[in-house]
Every structure is written in C-alpha cells, then in structure tokens.
Amino acid sequence: MPPGSGVSFRLSFAGLLATAAVLVLSSTALAADPSPHPVGDSDLTPVSKKFEETAPRPTAKTVRHWVGQTTNPVNGVTYSYSIVGADPESGRSSAVGVDVVPVNLAIAGRSFSGSDSVAAVLASPLFREGDYSITAAATSAAGARGQGGSLSPGNDDVQLLDAIMRSEFDKVGTGYHLVLQRPQVRAPVTLDVPAADGTTLASPVGIVYGDVDVSWFQPQIEGLMAQLRYLKPDRLVIFLTKDVVLFSDHIPTHCCVLGAHGSTDTTATPNDEADRDGRQRVQTFVWSSWLTAGFFNPKKQWARQDIHGLSHEISEWANDPFGTNTVQPWFSPVAPQYGCNNLLETGDPVLGIGFAQGTNTFAQNAFSDGAYHPEDEAFLPWFMRTSPNTVSQGGRYTFMGDLNPFAFFHKPPAAC
DSSP: OOTTOOOOEEOOTGGGTOTTOOEEEOOOOOOOOOSOEEOOGGGEEEEEEEOOOOOOOTTOBOSOEEEEEEEOTTTOOEEEEEEESSOGGGTOEEEEOEEEEEEEEEETTEEEEGGGGHHHHHTSTTTSOBOOSEEEEEEOTTSSEEEEEEOSTTOOSBOHHHHHHHHHTTOTTSSOEEEEOOOEEOOOEEEEOOGGGEEEEEOTTOOEEEEEEHHHHHHHHHHHHHHOTTOOTTSEEEEEEESEEEESTTOTTSEEEEEEEEEEEOTTSOSSGGGOSSOOBEEEEEEEEEBOTTSSOTTTOTTOSBTHHHHHHHHHHHHOTTSOOEEEEEOOTTOGGGOSEEEOOTTSTTTTOBBOBSOOOSSOOTTOOSSBOOBOOBOHHHHTTOSSOOSSGGGOSBTTGGGSSOGGGGSOOOOO
C-alpha cells in the first residue's frame, strides 16, 4: 500500500492456494451504527471520478488500444486520444480479458458485500449479448421512467460496450467489435473501513448504502494493483462493490461518487518472470457498485440503479483507458457539478440518463422494473464539436440519440 496509508496488508497462506480465499486489508474495529443517516434527493449530487492516471510509453505492456486524432473545427486544435481495442477503420474485432475482484466492506458495523452482486453483474448486458435496436423505456426530461423506442437499429447480438462503440464509430453491421471476455472472478477482498472514514446512509424509503471517504478508499484500490499478483496489464480489472458510494472533502454529506476508473504503473512490481523485461507495465481498472433500486428517487433518478454506475465507468475506460485524453472544455446543464471540464469522459455529461435493457431478476424490490439500466454515453464527435457528425451512427452525439430527452445532446456543446 502507499507509504503513510496506515493500512496493513495480509494474505493468508490458504489465499495463495485457493481462489475462494479472502484478502483482508486493515483490522480497525468498528462501532455499530444501527441508525443510518437519513438522506433526501437534495443531499445527493452523484458524480464519477478519475483515480490515478498513467500515460503508457509506446513499448508498454498494457491493454490493447489505438491512438487517433481529430481536429476540432471550433478552436482549430488537433486532439490526440487513446481508445481501447482495434482502430474501427480496420474493421477488426478485439477482445479484452477481465478480472472481477469483489470488494466486501465493513462500514459502521454493517456489511456491504460486493460478492453478493457478482452473479447479477455477470448476467447483465455488460457481459451478455442483447438487442439494442429498441428499448422499452428511457429517462424522461424529469428523470423518471419515460417512453422507449428505437435505439440503435441493427445493433443486436452484442454486449453493451460493443454496441456503444459500434454506434460511436458507425460500425454497426461490420466486423468491428470490442468484446469483454467472460470474466475470471477472483477471491474477494475485505476492507474494514475506519470509523472516521465511513458511515451509512438511508434513503426516505429505507434503502441503506455505505458512504466512504474517497481519500481513504482510493489508495486502497490503487494499492491492490501491486498486491494482487495475478493481475496482467493487458486485462481489465473491475473492483466490484455493492451499495457503496464515496464522499468528498471528508464530509459524508458531500455525496456521492458512484464509480471511478484509472491506470497505475506497476512496472516496479512484476508478477512473473515474463514481466521482468524492463518494459513499462500499465494496469487499467474500474471501480463501481451494484446499486439497489430505491436509494435514488425513481421519480427523479430512475436510471440510477443496478449496473448504471458500472456501465458509465466501463464506457469511460474504453474511451479513455489511461485518463489522459483531453478535449476542448465542455459544460453540461444536466451535470453542472463537473463545471467547465476538459476530459473525454463519455458518461459525465449525460450522468443519470439511461435506458432499459435485458431482463434483471436480481435484487428486485418495489422500486425495480425487471430490467437493467445502463447509462447513455456521449460520443467522441460531441466532445470534438464535429458538425455535421459523419462519424457516428445516424449522426447521433450520444448512444441514445433522439431518446436522450435533452436537445443539448443532439448537437455539439457550446464553448464554456
């Protein structure tokens, strides 16, 4: 772990032998918190976050990616960017290996088990193929469940990320694909959150979430990149929690970070003899939670449930794997908390806007509707102010296209 973190790392001998073993970080005793802090809609300002970022050298061992560039016609600047997979113009398919690491947290005397959400995530559109030609429902202008309709015509028998990328580069019906391989589920990690760094929150209808200080949680996740000896830089690692969000500024009500992605230089900690070749190693990763329906008000934030945060982070990882892609600054009235932002983060501008996909039989309650709820994603031409948009399917600027209820996303953004 990073120096000064005050957290010990312990790996049992059994953990070296059995994949079902548990990694335990820290052993801080927790005081029970039988009454989670109540929160209302006005208390929650969801965001996503970038963790550590590392620009790989040309010879680095890391996830397969291509490098492109686009000239923004508004400011005349040519922007370069790295994107996961094969160049869409090649028409080739690529597949990325995935390690899922469940993270189980003890927070204020309660357990929040990422292990409990593994089956639901593996059965979700993140890894199962589906038809994206139409959707049964989409976010309304008020944030509630609205009418569905035509989504991405012809985009069927593919995973969610593949559908997004094929639409983003107008490659529906071609040989271009970006596929996430069936994940290898690893031994869970257990984190005991110190009392000063975590609490619990309860929605008006009684859905309880863990609320953890981002300044404590981030180094725990980043430190795992060096500690988990099986990780390989050409694979994506997903750290999976359940009903855990993060707060900023050391203030629990400054909530909620719903997920993050990043990249870490692991050159100094080679995992096997093949890695001791002097080449830089850059490990990319995602963290987010499975979100139980009802914590976010379904009348105002209908799509913020189940895989919403995960879909956001995985799309951002694909479009900016190293956290180094910058663009002309943009501002989104849907997500003003990001301010005037210069990052190519596909989920941030459309935060909370989503659609229904597939059949979800997991963790259903009175606020569920039997579907998964991926987030919409802004496309590269939106950030690059490309007009007319001849890059993406149908000239759309987000994956949902006309189903996105805000006219702001049907054209490039103004400067900010």
